[in-house]
Amino acid sequence: MTTEGRFDGDSPTVDLGDVPGRGARGGAEHTDVQPTVVLEGPQPEVPQRRRVPARLLIMAWVVLLMAAVLALTNVVTWSALTAKNDERVDRALSQETSEFQEFAAEGVDPDTGEPFTDVSTLVQVHLRHQYPDRAEILFGWVEGTAAPGGGAGSAPEAAEAVRIRQGQEPPFDVSADPGMVASVLESPGARGTLDTPAGPMRWEKIRALPPEGGASGWFVIGYFTEADEDTVVSTMQTIALVSLVGLLVAGTAAWWVAGRILAPVRLVRQTAAYITEEDLTRRIDVSGRDDIAALAEQFNSMLDRLEGAFTAQRRFVDDAGHELRTPITIVRGHLELMGDDPGERREVVRLVTDELDRMGRIVEDLLLLAKAQQPDFLREEEVSLAELTSDIDAKVRRLGDRDWRLESLAEGVVRLDPQRVTQAVAQLAANAVRHTGPGARLRVGSALSGGDVLFWVTDQGPGIPYEEHGRIFERFSRGGGASRGDRGAGLGLAIVRAIAEAHHGRVDLRSAPGAGSTFTLVIPAGREHV
Template sequence: MSTGPTGPADDRWHYRRSLASRVTLLTTMAVGLTVAFVALGAYVTVRMQLQATLDDSLRDRARQAAQAPALTALPSGEEVPAWAVVATDLRVAMIAADGTTYVPQRMEPTPRLGGPEVAVARGEESSSVRTVRTDGEAYRVVAVPYGEGNALVLAESLESQQQVLGRLGVVMLLFGLAGVVGAGMAGWVVAANGLRPVRRLTRRVEEIARTEDLDPLPVEGADEIARLATAFNQMLTTVAASRERQRRLVADAGHELRTPLTSLRTNLDLLAQADSSGAALPPGARAELLADVRAQMEELTTLIGDLVELARDEPLTHVVETIDLSEVLDDAITRVRRRAPQVRFEVRAEPWYVVGEQAGLSRAVTNLLDNAAKWSPEGGTVRVVLERGLLTVDDEGPGIPEADLPRVFDRFFRSEESRSMPGSGLGLSIVHQVALRHSGSVRADTSPAGGARLQLRLPGNATPPPRQPPPQPAQPAPPPAARTPRAGQDPA
């Protein structure tokens, strides 16, 4: 038998009851225990009540018999007739203080008498009641004082009482079994009906797992099962949206990669044909082809970098530090000015310190500036303002159509006017993702000059956080003070 990390027990097959059977079993056990406790309580109560009634009856009859003239007129020690105590259903006896027992009418068998009855005859107790077994039969024995130094004893068989309790026990047992069986059937019916929505939901989920059909589940009522179905529908909606985004990402990425790859392959084929045929291309045409190949490779590199950036959904766990956003903005403007010398930039920035990732913030700010430079006309002006964590970039281009404003930050989204312009439609998506990773936001609007206005807001502070002082080296402990030797003491 193979063993796993937790031992051979992992290979065993464990049987687990169904939920309906467990509900039925628990219901039956609960009702069975309840019936058992109720039956036991009723039995004990009836037994105690019968015992108390019998004891009270025996005491009254014994006291009345001890005071009857038929007994008080008889000399001590003589036989007492049974009719004198109305004792045709009792065992009657008298016991003296020395333990001598007198049995009137010679009624046999006589219950064994002892210490409690002798104590009553001696006057130490006013009465005694107890159960005595003689020849396999149980008697309830009562003793009361009778004259001087004697006690009258009455004993009644408990057979009739035990018969009543026995019949009561049988009746309770039958009714208890009937209740348990009824409870089991009721539990099964409740479990079957109550778990029907669960089984229906399970079948639907299994069908979704088998067919990958993400249609929502039907929701009925407002109970826990309905809440579970609603939660499943929310999960299905999320999975469907994720699948749609993945499908769109793959389709758009394939479309964006196909154009530069086709152009690159065409240019390389032209160069290869010219080299193989021996016909030299004009120097200007060859240089133009090589420049075109280089530009297409740069476009591919940018596109692949954008895709890698968008694939990063993990939280900031790399180089996280306090960054001055105004310095990031200065570096980004320097780079964009080299790429777009025909555009003029007006910048007004205040210091703003953000805790985040240097590379991501730099990429987001650069993408905002590149987008404004791309849409600005030659000689146009891009106005950049950084104030209290809000970076506003305004251009003088044609602006963003009202219908495209909600979609400008979607992956691979490109308006109809931008289809013929370079780019992949991923720049603003990266800005949006970087803003979310830094607990910020980004929005698109129309600038006062009629162009586009893009705003990036990042949480931070206008003043840099205080720097932590470097740890001080541990100071060595001062040497112990030299002791001055006393007179007559060796300094060593």
């Protein structure tokens, strides 16, 4: 027996006529208006916009991202489970159809060894050897005499048709409902879906053609998909519940983690709120090595710079007030007591002019010290050390009648501010001139020592006690020796130190009472070109 199967549009057909030994069958006006003056009172404060906490934003974004990922996961999982169910049903239908086709193609009853002579016997014997799944239904429908004028594909007459069904009870016996059987058999497609009291049923049918003169029939395979769909729904409900719990856990974790990460930021904000011009001492405790810790470190560095700037400003005001008060008092006293005598007037004018000059020098020095804290204090350039030392030596010789000696000339080119270095060495030389007598030997020089450039001034003065070595570089400090008392403001060495520190260097001092002093300006020469 041969079979002819058509699955695209038409139902597959099984032909019983091709049994071995039998014959085969084929097949926007100007006006003059008096101006008006409006007196406005204090303007109301602009209301601040309500800010959303960064912690809440972080948590919201994490939850939103997690929700999107979980939603996508649920959709993909549902699609995969549904496709798998559809594939399993299609495979089950195709398997049953293939088995029936193979059985019909053999065309021999395995019990008797005789060829099948009718469709009814073929279907009965085949169903007797089948063990369908619990969700499957297998049945045959063998037609009686076709209605007048009907062809092989005409609807069967219920009274004359023979129903043959599997032995076990299916979820719903579709074969017992003529209306459902008719909707299946009259469908032009080989596969379809039918709604039943037991839920949707996917079906496939194959037509069995009889020998000449016999009754034709159909073999129908049905698969009830409600149980599988319920399994998918139950699985998706479980996954959705787990996703919701995971979303809540992720939101809680994001809130906690964001709080830990943003704690230094809140501390920065609170510290900034407590900082005033009078109190810049607050700092943030930095822990960790992440970007937030780096932010806290930068904030502390900013506070250090602000505190230094405000300290320098207050120090300038305090120093100016302290140092200018005395000359102002002297000027005012002399002017108030000045008489009409011309000689006395000339003397007062001379004294007042002297004090005013002194005040001018103090203000200039204070401004210089204040400017030393600014980034543009230095104007560095590549300088020849030999030429710079020679220029300094030529300039300091005009400061006083001394025995000037140029000890050493450094060779090479370094990057520094030649004007500031000249100013610092000239200040050291001026101090040496003030504290020595005419004809005293003063030595200046420069040298390269390792990675540093050295500029020094050596005198043979009374020397400085060791305990005053650090204090004399402070502002308005004049040392304890009487021989070093003068009308200077005590800012010279402070200026020298400021210039050295601006070059990232220092000022060294070697001195002892009765042994003279050597002041050395040490400047790093990291970019030296010899």
